[in-house]
Amino acid sequence: MPEADSGMSKTLHNGLQILELLADHPHGLSLTEIAEAVGVHRTVAHRLVRTLEAHQLCRRDRFKRISLGTGLVRLAEPVEQDLRTLARPVLEELTDVSTSTAHLVVRDGDDKVRMLMIVPPRRARMHVAFRPGQVDPIDRGSAGLAMLAALPPAPGERDEVALARRRGFAVSYGEIATSIIGISAVVPGARTQTSIGLSLFEAPDEEALGRLVVDAATRLGGLLR
Numbered sequence: 001m002p003e004a005d006s007g008m009s010k011t012l013h014n015g016l017q018i019l020e021l022l023a024d025h026p027h028g029l030s031l032t033e034i035a036e037a038v039g040v041h042r043t044v045a046h047r048l049v050r051t052l053e054a055h056q057l058c059r060r061d062r063f064k065r066i067s068l069g070t071g072l073v074r075l076a077e078p079v080e081q082d083l084r085t086l087a088r089p090v091l092e093e094l095t096d097v098s099t100s101t102a103h104l105v106v107r108d109g110d111d112k113v114r115m116l117m118i119v120p121p122r123r124a125r126m127h128v129a130f131r132p133g134q135v136d137p138i139d140r141g142s143a144g145l146a147m148l149a150a151l152p153p154a155p156g157e158r159d160e161v162a163l164a165r166r167r168g169f170a171v172s173y174g175e176i177a178t179s180i181i182g183i184s185a186v187v188p189g190a191r192t193q194t195s196i197g198l199s200l201f202e203a204p205d206e207e208a209l210g211r212l213v214v215d216a217a218t219r220l221g222g223l224l225r
Contacts, residue, residue, distance in 0.1 A: 015051065019068065026131070090219050106193065145172060
């Protein structure tokens with residue numbers, strides 16, 4: 001989490017730190033855990049949480065554990081609605097031709113990516129399922145690797161990033177969920193780095209699946225122009 005400086009509101013900074021902390025702990029945290037993680041007294045944490053609760057940005061369950069609230073969905077909706085609206089038919093077509101789960105992922109800061117949309121296949125006996133809003137490290141999983149591959153080469157980058165740069169799409173094996181294969185490509189021209197990808201149990205032809213993903217990402221990029 002970023003450090004506060006003299007030009008910031010420390011109270012607002014601490015409140016935003018709590019939201020970022022809760023985003024990393026979807027099952028919730030106790031007030032004491034929040035206070036310790038943010039580095040404030042428990043009384044201060046209580047006031048911050050009460051304020052966030054009043055705006056429906058966090059909530060407490062019957063065990064008094066605190067998690068993110070539904071108010072965040074309302075705040076995010078105008079920012080990402082256009083992207084989701086344009087992406088849905090592209091993802092649905094991708095699932096139809098691949099009979100696999102398709103996903104839309106956006107970059108979330110310097111070192112994370114966030115699952116924005118999941119579209120399961122309509123004709124598949126079994127499929128991979130993820131939770132929308134899931135946050136993962138950018139250097140793990142095909143979505144983040146594809147985003148890193150869209151940038152200039154960096155010292156110490158993974159071999160998989162360099163390979164993705166040459167192929168035009170990234171492939172990962174079991175990095176986000178055990179036994180799950182990810183294949184992703186970056187959406188060209190998106191305002192925030194965005195990728196389209198597939199999550200599957202088997203990938204008998206990586207190149208063919210990679211071409212499907214690249215074509216879908218290119219189509220969405222054209223719609224965003």
